[in-house]
Amino acid sequence: MTENIRPQKNRSQNSGREDTGPSNFTMRGPARINPADKKQIQLHPVGLNRIAALFAPHKGTIAVVVLLISVSSIVGLAQPFLVRGIIDQALPAKDLQLLGLLAGAMIAVAAATAFIGVIQTWMTTAMGQKIMHTLRTRLFTHLQKQSLAFFTRTRSGEVQSRLNNDISGMQSVITSTATGIASNVTTAVATAVAMVVLSPQLSLLSLLVIPPAVWFSRRVALLRRDITSTMQAELATMNTYVEEGLSISGVRLAKTLGTTGRDAARYTESSERLIGLELRSQLAGRWRMATMSIIFSAIPALIYFVGGLPGTTLSIGTIVAFTALQSTIFRPIMGLLNLGVQWVSAMALFSRIFEYLDMVPEITAPENPVPLDPATVRGEVRFENVHFAYDGGADVLRGIDLALLAGTSTAVVGPTGSGKSTLGSLLPRLHDVTSGRVTIDGVDVRQIAPDVLARIVGVVSQESYLAHASIRENLLLAAPDADDATLWQALASAQIADLIASLPEGLDTLVGARGHRFSGGEQQRLAIARTILRNPRVLVLDEATSALDNTTEAAVQLALDHLAVGRTTLIIAHRLSTVEDAEQLAVLAGGLLAEVGTPAGLRDAGGAYAALRAAREEEHAGEELETVA
Template identity: 70%
Template sequence: MTESRLSSAAAPTGPTHNTVDSKPTGGGQGRGGGQISRVNPADLKQVSAHPVKLSRIAALFAPHKLSITIVVLLISLASIIGLAQPFIIRSIIDDALPHQNTGLLAWLAGGLVVVAASTAAVGVVQTWMATSMGQKVMHALRTRLFTHLQAQSLGFFTRTRGGEVQSRLTNDIAGMQNVVTSTATSVASNLTTAVATAIAMVALSWQLSMLSLVVLPPAIWLSRKVALRRRDITSARQRELAGMYTQIEEGLSISGIRLAKTLGTTGRDVDRFAASSHRLVDLEMRSQLAGQWRMATMSIVFAAIPAVIYLAAGFPATSGNMSIGTLVAFTALQGAIFRPIMGLLNVGVQWVTAMALFSRIFEYLDMDPEIKPPRQPATVDLEAIEGRVRFEGVGFGYKDSADVLSSIDLELAPGTATAIVGPTGSGKSTLGSLLPRLHEVGRGKITIDGIDIRDMAPADLNKIVGMVSQETYLIHATIRENLLLADPDADDATLWRALDSAQIATLISGLPDGLSTMVGARGHRFSGGEQQRLAIARTILRNPKVLVLDEATSALDNTTEALVQEALDQLAVGRTTLMIAHRLSTVENADQLVVLEGGRIIERGTPAHLRDADGAFARLLAAGDSTAERVTEMAVKVASRPRENASVNG
């Protein structure tokens, strides 16, 4: 063996590649940084239930063939450049330093810097290109999924949990970003690094390379045992975290806080949250301590690897007359090969995880919308629309349930107001939702000026039909932004006129920020009646030819209701109005009154005529009067009770 003047030498690191490491799904970590996971049964179930064709995934990346090719070439280039590092180190130790050849030492030292700088630069470019490509693919997929979900009917969102939709649009897409921008490049990097390192090891010493094959399997086996143990604990921890997030979402929302304070459950909620947090502490401790004895054993194995190599280098039979530089360089390479090998062992798990994510996204993309826009929309002159609405033999039923509406024949003359009344569950709100096409007609058809609404472009129908429902929704933004949803081009003067018509301009003008006032989450900064009037103002800005009022004044007190009803009456002039009335007091000015029962029209006429007739409407009025009398009588009794627990301030 060639002697060296060095009494000791620090083991340098192996080839370095500035690539994005894959994020493991769980598992133990060895000194080499590698991790091994096992397949999540839920992922296998998802892929089995909704398999994904590779050609469909390839189609997502087809526009980026050139970028993919360049990224693969850059990864390979980084590995090839890194091969020079151990040989430069060997020359420094064996040639430059022993012979005090400062010229050669300067060139070799400079070579190390050049290799490191080159691999770093290539890694930066490769990471930028891979990330850019991945982001473009995810942007297209995210936008496509959002657009597709918006095309779904109201029934889909009624049947589906809101958290599930959000999870697929955010969490699953984010997971796929990791697959595209990290895992794919990591697999390529690990493969090229492992191959390049193995080639360099054989080139330095094939004898010691054979010895490494004996030492590596125990290290990989021990790491896998720890990984499987931690994976189970990690799964339990993720489930517990999901439960905690649900408690936070439900318990700290406006509605959740209101419920807790009114029911007096705040103490129980705190106890439940504390118990979940305590379980998380226990799971975290178990995760950190899992397999510590195995990890300690593996550390001993890793410490023994250089010792065995140094020992083998001391015997002529195994050393092959290698130099000290060769030994140091080989030892560094042997330690560096563990991480890419462990990464490659995770490919199977990463593949199933990626397929599960694609499966969940494609499952939603494959849903056929219940309400489809026409392929060739009818030509509609919006200025010429009169607003004559006809329901012709209309029937409708929700999935897996009996029909809600049957054989509805109804005509709404232009500029008239038609009120729909009936007992709870008679189908009033469903009838109103069919006109703006929130639900699709099951049988028959609905026409506006003789044009089937299914033949109209959605944008045209939205301009013709405006709706104010009993469930007001305001976005978490300013009053101005909420109003501009109806007419993005409206100026402040137009907004104030709409607010004035909705009998809420005085209130808004008295606020410090006026139109710039934030409405709060779901509009909770305002009362129910104020939210309703803001929604009415928003509909006024739409200036539709046809109005659907699903009890638009239901949340208002009697005084405000009268004011808003007057504004709506003025708005309805020259427009066709369909009023879904739950309070019979709102139908007095209707031109036509329709009584629904069991999803069928059982009576129709003017309010005055039906009031005098001994029919269904007269019975509804009698029942309403009886209820009002009972409510008044109860109020009188409550007011007359002695106030035993009256406060000091009365």
């Protein structure tokens, strides 16, 4: 499903369709099927075998529950016959012994059905929660396998909606469908048989209401299906607004730009649309259901009327018992029809979830990975005739041939958009080359197991991410078995141990949402400490100091220098001052490798690097003149 965002339209990242806005349903007439919903069902149909597979591991539980339901339904049918015995025999004859026996049997039947109901509820709830758990974890794990490109083009609110709202929306169907069908079918059949036994003529009168009930319920199902998909899309929009407006970065942006009022209004509008959708969902078909209720109420009246006609041989007990059965049979019938309504409404949710589960990851783990021991890797990196393009577009990198000798540092510079960060992202497989290959010690990174590659290649980027947890928990992400002494050693290497030691809670200090308890430079040094604990043989420094002031940059650069010792290091740099100490310098221009050499040699050669330095010096000179002015 796509989210409805006003005033813009949002193109779905998967199906390529555009939003059509809110559902076309109005209370003035029948709803039209949402074209986007219809197209999604066509593009991502949900086979019943896939849904049945969710229940396959629980066949034994289902069998026991169905047995309990059947016993409960049959036992419950004894009540009308017991009532008839009391009215027709025990009360007129003043037979206290028979009256006590029948009354006791009524209590026993009620107790037995109640006990069976408790056991049934426990078993079905446990089964349903296990299925939901399986579905949630499968979806979460599968989404983790998706490439960065997927998360770049997909709003986080949409992902959260499918993982939380859509699966929760299916919960009632998964929990109650199988048992509901068994219960309602058993009760309906058994009740119909009992009604025929009591009075075939009255049975025919009661069953005349079933065809209109089916027709009315089908209309309600179509109405609610349209609204359900639109409600889920609106919830996804609200999730996005919450994340964008109430995260630490979002709040900071809103306060500095003065957009808090606009953000609140946007969220309010979405909430108001949700009110309307919920009202339409609850009121969908209510007039039709009200008509059915009138019909149901008229049936007992007709039974009493027929029972009072001259020549009728039905006893009072039979009429009372039949009336009770009549109300009993309509409940399971309506239950079956309501299950149909729920099922139709849930199909759009199943489609959304299975659409994500069916997505083939753009970057996959090798079936037979090449064994590579991170402890013995030398760290020689080669880019061999590398080409790369985003989503089938024009090449961002073209024919890159670059060697990084083991234990050496190589800096990559170039104008904005020249492909520097893209080149760095190919080494840890954040993206895969379009053609050519990237190797470590002669092994294509695509043939290395992901967990092994993550141990070999460490990345420190411009935007370090810290989880909303303690400093200790953030560091242990890299080395779960590390003791406090090892953590303090890593912090010392990252030039931040003294600061952490001065905090009242030390390693137990919460870093705050996205690490905003600390400054940008402090966050970078914590990220560096985490990378030190990972102890990678190959290191990618992607603009790691470009957003820092000169003083903070010096402290972070010192930590990076300590981190890079003895490692093969690829430095993606915007500031040319950070690359002068590199052993090799590569210049990119328009996706091509313009020149390679030592910083001093390229500076003196008067080529692309010299021109880049001259342009930067001119920019800085202009900035200084503006400052003086």
